[in-house]
Amino acid sequence: MPELPEVETTRRGISPHLIQQRITNIKIRQPQLRWAIPSNCQKLLVGSSVVKVTRRAKYLILSCKQPNEPGSLPSWALIHLGMSGSLRICDTTQAASKHDHFDIELETGKLLRYRDPRRFGCLLCGNGDPYQHRLLHKLGPEPLSTTFNAEYLAKALYGRRCSIKTAIMQQAIVVGVGNIYASEALFLAGIHPKRAANRIAHARLARLVHCIKQTLEEAIAAGGTSLRDFSQADGKPGYFKQKLRVYGLDGHTCINCRHSISMITLGQRSTYYCAKCQT
DNA sequence: AAAGACACCTGTCCGC
DNA sequence: TGCGGACAGGTGTCTT
Numbered sequence: 288m289p290e291l292p293e294v295e296t297t298r299r300g301i302s303p304h305l306i307q308q309r310i311t312n313i314k315i316r317q318p319q320l321r322w323a324i325p326s327n328c329q330k331l332l333v334g335s336s337v338v339k340v341t342r343r344a345k346y347l348i349l350s351c352k353q354p355n356e357p358g359s360l361p362s363w364a365l366i367h368l369g370m371s372g373s374l375r376i377c378d379t380t381q382a383a384s385k386h387d388h389f390d391i392e393l394e395t396g397k398l399l400r401y402r403d404p405r406r407f408g409c410l411l412c413g414n415g416d417p418y419q420h421r422l423l424h425k426l427g428p429e430p431l432s433t434t435f436n437a438e439y440l441a442k443a444l445y446g447r448r449c450s451i452k453t454a455i456m457q458q459a460i461v462v463g464v465g466n467i468y469a470s471e472a473l474f475l476a477g478i479h480p481k482r483a484a485n486r487i488a489h490a491r492l493a494r495l496v497h498c499i500k501q502t503l504e505e506a507i508a509a510g511g512t513s514l515r516d517f518s519q520a521d522g523k524p525g526y527f528k529q530k531l532r533v534y535g536l537d538g539h540t541c542i543n544c545r546h547s548i549s550m551i552t553l554g555q556r557s558t559y560y561c562a563k564c565q566t
Numbered sequence: 567a568a569a570g571a572c573a574c575c576t577g578t579c580c581g582c
Numbered sequence: 583t584g585c586g587g588a589c590a591g592g593t594g595t596c597t598t
Binding site: 289290293321345367368369370371372405407408422456458465466467468511512514515557 | 590592593
């Protein structure tokens with residue numbers, strides 16, 4: 288479910304509740320997520336304090352430190368929300384429901400509750416530099432950074448004969464663009480999703496870069512897109528759904544030209560576009 | 567090396 | 583109302 292805007296919305300929602308708080312317990316109800324939650328998870332994290340909550344691609348990183356052991360390596364937790372995951376700040380009095388797989392309990396009496404019906408997400412942990420983790424190691428640039436620009440993208444797409452939509456969804460090319468925002472950004476850029484990635488003029492790539500950034504920024508400002516599972520850390524939905532221009536709107540009228548929005552399958556993912564505006 | 571298929575898992579929705 | 587099948591925001595791994 289969550290793409291970059293939903294993960295970033297979650298980060299902003301949970302961060303103030305976690306910063307400088309000591310983790311008093313981690314309650315695991317269902318360790319079998321995409322990968323099993325490591326058995327040393329409690330040992331690594333309980334007793335340490337959260338120093339910062341950052342995001343890399345669609346991963347959330349809780350960086351922690353052990354206050355009483357200055358020489359020890361900092362520990363971290365890596366959380367991915369998969370397709371159906373969400374994080375909420377709860378009180379200990381709130382009963383967990385069926386798919387609430389773990390709680391990270393804090394000294395404030397609040398807890399960070401992870402819910403993920405499909406269990407495609409994960410909770411991993413370790414010591415040292417989390418960016419060295421194999422999952423984070425070979426990710427492409429952040430789409431909202433200046434590293435992600437037309438020159439970079441042209442280089443990354445050189446020789447790529449796959450469709451542009453499949454290309455911008457590859458996390459090695461650029462991170463954070465998932466199935467919703469790929470369709471949305473290509474619509475804004477006027478590029479047909481099936482167009483070969485290496486057959487796009489430089490000026491159009493520059494426009495695409497701009498449109499990816501714009502789409503993601505607008506979605507973050509709206510608190511993400513709630514289709515079914517997603518909710519913000521306070522339980523409220525994200526409001527970007529109302530601003531979607533093509534995603535899920537096949538058969539509807541294009542807001543630019545009144546032509547009907549089409550749906551095709553690309554790389555086994557539903558893809559929405561306007562055949563008249565996107566070439 | 568790159569592209570495509572498949573797997574993981576549960577819930578929901580649609581047609582019969 | 584019930585049941586089978588398709589589909590859903592992701593991504594690592596295996597096969598071409």
